[in-house]
Every structure is written in C-alpha cells, then in structure tokens.
Amino acid sequence: MALLEVDNLSKSFGGVTAVQNVSFAVDRGLVYSVIGPNGAGKTTLFNLITGVYTPTEGDIRLDGQSIAGVEPHALALKGMARTFQNLQICMNMTALENVMVGAHLQLDRNLIKAMLRFPGIARRDSELKDQAHELMRFVGLERYWNLGASSMPYGALKRLEIARALAAKPQILFLDEPAAGLNSMETGEIDELVRKVAGNDVTVVLVEHDMKMVMNISDRILVLDYGKKLTEGTAKEVRENPDVIAAYLGSNV
Amino acid sequence: MSVLKRQYPLMILAGVLLLLPLVLPNNYYYDIAIRMAINAIIVLGLNLLIGFAGQISLGHAGFVGVGAYASAILPSQFGWHPLLAMGAGAAIASTIAAIVARPIFRLKGHYLAMATLGLGIIIAIVIKNEAAYTGGPDGMPVAPLGLMGFEISGEKQWYWVLAAILLFSFWAARNLIDSPFGRALRALHGSEVASQVMGVDVVRYKVTIFVLSAFFASLMGSVTAHYIGFVTPNIADFFHSIELMTMVVVGGMASIYGSLIGAVLLTALPQALSTFEGWETVAFGSILILCMIFMPKGLVPTLAARFGRNGQEDR
C-alpha cells in the first residue's frame, strides 16, 4: 500500500478551481516531486494535503486512513511535516528554539507541570536541546544556533525550516520550493540535503521550480497544469512527454 | 545553564522584596508597594497572553472585577468563607474566559480587540446595574480576609502576603516560558501556520493562556477587594483594562522583567501626578503613544538590545 494516496482531489475558491480531480499515490521511501508552471496549483495541493485548506471534493489517505479536512496539528501527530514557500519562521525566537518547536509533540506539554517546573520537563528539554543542535549541524547551520532567527540570512532560514520539520521525526516530509530564491551553489547544497533526508528513511514530497534539481533527485514526478494532472512518471518519462513540453513551452525542460 | 544561575533573577527579586521594608518610611509607601505587586501579578499573566502569545485583550479588568465582587458578595450575602469565595470568583472568571475564548480566538487583530473589549464592558455594566447585589455605582464594603482564625490586616501584613504571591508568580511565569508550553506560545505568535503544522493546537493554546490570565486577574481582584475593604465598579471598567495593557506595553511585551517594571512605573505614575488633577489621563495616553512610536517593544527589551545583551536569552 502506498504511504500517501490522493483521490480525485478538488479545491475551488469562489468560482476558481485551483485543483481539479487530481489523483496520485506516493510510495514509502521515495522522493516524489510535483512540478508545473506558475499557478498550476502545486502549493494549493500541498495546503490541502497538510490540512491548511479543506478539500472541496475528493479524499486523501495516509497509511490507508482518510485525512481530508483533518487539522494541521492533528496531521503532525500522524507523522506529517512540511516547509513553506514563503518562509514561516518564528522571528521572535532563536534558531535553536525554532528547531525545538518542531519536536513539540514529543514533549510533555502540561501547563501545570511547566509552571512548577517538574524535573522531567527540564531534563527532557535539555536533551532536546542537544538533539536540535545535532539537527542544525545536519542541515549545516551549526554556526547560527544561538542567533535570533531574525538576524539570519534568507538561505539559512530555508534550511532552518527543514531542520524544524525534521525535528518532528516525520514519516513524510513536504518541501515547498526549498530552493526558491537561492543561488546555484546554495541550490546544490539543498539538493544534497534532500538526498540525505531521503536516505534517512523519510518520504519526501517536493514542489520545486529548479528543473535540474527535480530531474536529479526525484524517483517519480507529477506534472500539474491549470490545476489538473497532466502526467505522472519517472524523470525520463516526464521529460519526453510531449504534453509536458507543450505546457512548459519556452522554458528550459 | 546551571540550576543556581537560572534562579539568580528569582533571588534578586526575593532580596529586593525582603529589603524593601527597611526603606519604606510609612504605610503610604507600603500601600503603593502593595498596589505595585498586585498589578505586577496581573500583568505577568496578561503579558503571557499579549506579549508572548501575541493576542490582545482589552477587557481584562472585567476578570479583575469578577474576582473582586465574588469576594465582596459571596461572604457578606451568602455566608461563604472568603477563601472559598475567592476560589469561586476565579472559577467563574475562568469559566467565562473559557466559554468565550473559543469563538474569540478564531478572530484576529481588530476583531479580537473588539470582542475582548465588549466582554469587559458587559461585565462592567452588569456590575453597575445589579445594585441589589453589588451596591451599584457606589460600590460595597468587603469583609476582611481571615485564615484559620488569623485575620490579614494592615499594610505590613498584606505586604508580605503579596510579596510571597509575586515571588511565586514570577517563578512560575519564568518556568512556563522556558518550557514546551511556553515555546509553543511564542511560536504561534511568530507563525501560526508553522506552529500548527508542527503539531501545536493553536486555538487550544490561546484559550488556555487566556483562561490562565483571567484566573490570575480574578484572584488579584479578590485580593484587592479584601485589602482595600471596599469595591467600586471602577475596578472592572475599560480604563482599568487600558492601564493594565499599558503596563504590559511600556514594560515590554514578551518580557517577564518588563511586566514587573511596567507595573512598578505605571502604578507610581498616578501617585506622582495626583497633584495635577486630570493630567493623569493625558499622561497615560502620551506615554502609550510615545512608547509605541519610539520603543514599540517596550522598556526592558529595548534597553536590553541597546546594551548589547542578546534579547533572546534575556527574558
């Protein structure tokens, strides 16, 4: 059984249908990419699957269980994590604290125990600090660990989002344009990072515009156009599909 | 950070509270110190809501009023023990907060401001109108607070009671912020959608912190009522809500130390201005505006940043 199954999913805003009858399945352990021209509905698709939007029609199943319309915080409990195309970093916190928020569900969140500082809470928190440290090293941000997030450069923040998502120990990770706005060297680093993540037994679903990166690291690719599924297949199949070439006419596929 | 070093601020506060009576010349100054402590405790709770979680409340005096009037009415008219009445007041305030919080916290910015303000005003109007119980606009006397045959009376005794509560609140607030719960609170301020996808049930957190701050506001309302021995509807009115919010804002949003400083400064201000009848309101207003323009983060965070300390670690 596939880890994630999307069935005839549709979403309309007022009269505009942003995603229309899209179906696909993602097998465990793959890097699965979603591509398509601007406005094809990629981010909307992500927002639907991760619970930020409620689908108008269709179903989404994770591990065979329907998750359509389930709230984001409940999805996190099921092992889902994501990053955002427009950075969603907590600028009022340090980089390390941002990563620690990712581990929220693994901690004791009791209010009374927190106020009275039960020993378990303090101990677990300092253990987490070490793990968060480790994660920041993993994404290559060790030198920023004690810095306020607001004083970090854009490229580092992109990676901080990935570290935060990984702190949740997800089984499936959605990356929404992790390389957007980065130069080619930074993009190469993200490319490498995504491979490392996928190598750690995390299923990765990726939206990305950088075709070199997508073709390089994807096991399977879904192509959206005007909210509809155009085709799906391996990098080679997609690259040779005449419809895809038509949709991207003038671009560099 | 070592356990000892973590508690330095607590020890400093304890030291200040212990030594303060040595320099307080008379009951008038004790009285001011007590009012500062009461406000500081309310503001600590309110700052968790406004500063840390980023949710505005313009009606918190309503909760203070609930506690004050519970302590005034229940013992004198229904024969309840004052402590029980205090608990009941806090329970009522928390329940009101919990009931309205869910729908309120789906709202943002202006709407949230309006809803909390409306709630506060309704409470104030009820207090003013139910004269049979509350004595109406003239207020009513409050029985003294007795504990196991011992009655708390006089400024000096009240001072020590409030010093103890303040110390506990300060300790608990710092613990809370430095915990997974507190981190989630700050995270939802930073980015709601991000904290949501990381598993933070955003609405539940906002509701919880709102209820907690209402609980403490109500307790302090009860304490105020017993301490002064008399309550008037002013304790619940809009202007009092604004005073409390001003303390949060001036001292520093999302700053525990700021809450203390804000409460101390703005409790002292009306005393200092009392010779200039009417200028109090103008001064409050000007301070709000100037503070928001020139140091929107408030006194403590702004100064901490100015003197090069990393504001993030220095809460």
Place this chain on the structure above:
Amino acid sequence: MFSQFLQFLFSGITVGATYALAALGFTLIYNASNVINFAQGEFIMLGGMLAFYFMQSGLSLPLALLLAIAIPAVVGVLFEKLAIEPARDAEVVTLIIITIGASLVIRGLIQIWLGKGAHSYPAFSGSEPIQIGGATLLPQSLWVLGITALVVVALWYFFSRTLAGKAILATSCNPLAAQLVGINTQWVLLVSFALSAALGAIGGVLLTPITLTSYDVGIMLGLKGFVAVVVGGLGSGLGAVVGGLLVGIIEAMAAGYISSAYKDAIPFILILFILFFMPRGIFGAQVTERV
C-alpha cells in the same frame, strides 16, 4: 402598541445615524491606512463639547457649529501626523494602542479644560415635538437624519464622481500601485483622517441637544460606532451606514422592550454574537488566507 414601537424606532434611528457617521469615519481611516481608530469616539465628543463652548462664549449657532466641526478635523490631521505616521509599518496591536493613547490624550485635555460636567445647548429649531402616529419626534431628530443623509450622499458623490475621492479609493486598494500612478498617498492619509474626524464631530454636534455631552461620552459612542462597523463588515461604506442604523434601532428596541438599564450592554452583546457566528459581518466577504 404600535405608537410605542414607532417611538423606539424614532429614537433608535436618531442615535443610529450618529453611530453611522462614526462608523463611516472608522471605515474611511481603515480603508486608507488599515488602522482601526479607537479615538473615533473622541471626535464625536469634541464636536459636542466645542459646539457647547463656542455657543456659551456667545458665538452665533452657524459659526459655533462650523468651528466645532473644523477644529476636530485639524485635530485629526495632527493625530495622523504626530502619532500614526511615525509608526506606519507597525503591527496591528501597536497601532490599536496608539489610537487608544490618542483617545486618552484628547479626553484628558477636554476634561482639564472644560471640566467634568454634562453640557447641552438648545436644539437648532425649537423643541416642540412633532406627533406622528401617536409617537413624538423631536425636530432635532430631523436635523440629525437630514444632515446624516446629506453627508452620506456627499460622500458617495465624492468617492464615485471626483478624482480626489477615487484617489483615496485607489490608495485603499493598493497603496504602492496608487503611488506609482502618481497619487500622493501622504495627502490621502491626511484627508482621510480630517474627513473622518469631521464626520465624528458632525455626529456629536447634531446629537448633543438630544442626549447631553461630557468629556467621557466619546468612548461609548465610538465603541458603538465600531460595533456598527463590524455589523456592516469592516471596510464597507454601505455596511457602515446600515450597521449604524441597525445598532441604533436594536439598542433602542432592547432598551424599550427588555431592559433600559442594560441599554449600553446591548451593542456589545450583539457584537459578541456576530463575531461568534458571522466573523466577517453581514456584508463582509469571505477571505481565504494565503500561505
């Protein structure tokens, strides 16, 4: 029975017209700058108090009224220049607090200058009540309704038929784009605050002969104006007018039929009700947030 209903309706519409003017003021400033001006009520108070002061100092009615409307407009401009502009890009909470601060300053200064007493002045054209269907209507109510209607029509004309009005609308849609096509957005802000303050003052000037005024009436009137805004949906001009009248009528009806002691609480119960069940107001559009 019917005459009683009519009586409540008359007083509701009269007060509602003032709420509508305040609500229009809120809307104007909100559209131009995204600021909810919690000081709006103080302009209503200023209008009434200044009119009283000038009439008491022996000025003729028209001159006193003119000054009582023009001075708040100037105060509105100063407020924008001194308090709002320096904090242009601040968070919503910050801006709300600034306007609350301004409200305290205005109210405090008036208290110091004119005292705490309640004041009034004679109605514009006598106080001989007019009988309609068994209910009485004060001539001053006709002034309130007539001038409010006139102001609404004038505003409609201004925004839909004049270049200046369209410039303000364009700025509220997209300030950057407006700036790029050569609209002086700075000027738009000032005009909005002046206009909005004048609208509030007009309401105060008209209502005072019916209800009295004092330094502290602004908060309640302003807040009810804001309730009207939310009822009508934030940002909608038509919504503001309808919302204002609706709040006035509901308040009068509830005061008459349910409890007059809780008259002031009615709008706030109404607002909580609306915010709980229709968070976008009656005329507001559904918006999906982008991430």
